[in-house]
Amino acid sequence: MTQLQKVFIKNLKRERRTTGLTQEQIAERIGIAHKYYGALELGYRFPSVEMLEKIAKALGVAPYTLFIGDDVKRDLPTDEVVQRYNRLLERKCKTILSEARLQFLGE
Numbered sequence: 001m002t003q004l005q006k007v008f009i010k011n012l013k014r015e016r017r018t019t020g021l022t023q024e025q026i027a028e029r030i031g032i033a034h035k036y037y038g039a040l041e042l043g044y045r046f047p048s049v050e051m052l053e054k055i056a057k058a059l060g061v062a063p064y065t066l067f068i069g070d071d072v073k074r075d076l077p078t079d080e081v082v083q084r085y086n087r088l089l090e091r092k093c094k095t096i097l098s099e100a101r102l103q104f105l106g107e
Contacts, residue, residue: 002088002091004067004085005046005088007068008046011065011066011068015061015065019060023038026055026059030058046088046092049089
């Protein structure tokens with residue numbers, strides 16, 4: 001798990017707790033299964049950009065703030081955060097495609 005993923009998970013949990021909502025309640029607001037939301041907070045799954053926007057809206061925060069670590073200034077340029085998230089998604093996609101290729105080839 002990357003440092004950015006760890007920061008996201010920590011911030012996701014903190015923001016949800018700040019709202020006073022349970023995982024079930026926030027999942028209901030977003031329109032997803034609470035098990036999926038729980039998997040997000042555990043780092044087993046990572047949201048698409050569309051899902052990230054829904055989560056941030058339900059939490060009442062800007063999406064990029066979920067990627068800002070405690071050691072980083074809170075005024076990090078939005079485009080830098082987007083670039084970091086895109087790199088994370090790209091690595092995740094490459095891993096999934098590589099695993100699918102191996103399964104397909106029977107390796």
